Amino acid sequence: MIVKPLAINHLQALLQFELENRAWFESLIEPRGDDFYTLDGVAAHIGEWVEKVHQGRAYSVLLFDEDVVVARGNLKGISDGSAEVGYRVAQQQGSKGLASLCLSHLISEARNTFKLRELQARVLDNNPASFRVLQKQGFEKFECLPESINIQGQDWNCVGLRKFPL
Incomplete structure (x- = not known):
């Protein structure tokens, strides 16, 4: 696996990743609009993230297996020593440790590059695998927002977790 900072030259690869996993992701998190799933939509998305990275408010990486x-x-939301962490793994790559690898990398960057003291994460109760990944990396539950998100007609609880200190 190779970890690379998100850049505009990843446009085609990121679009392919998002398209191939759209149904999977949308079963676990709030869906993105149809406009996102186009070259222009993903290009705009990358541009927004790159701008936030340059401002020191965000950090984004892609994990590659070859291309x-x-x-x-x-x-x-990097601010005042804290940030929110998030990750997504291709459906066909589940149970291979990629979420843990990705999260470990993000924790390391948060601690060593951004000098953060705390990370927060949110996970829906429809995704126990992600909850376990976060717990194994030292995140602890600090809040529960009952029925806070509706996905495909189903209300889900959202659990907030945090890792402090890093």
């Missing part, structure tokens, strides 16, 4: 994106990880 194929197999996972993505982000730090967003």
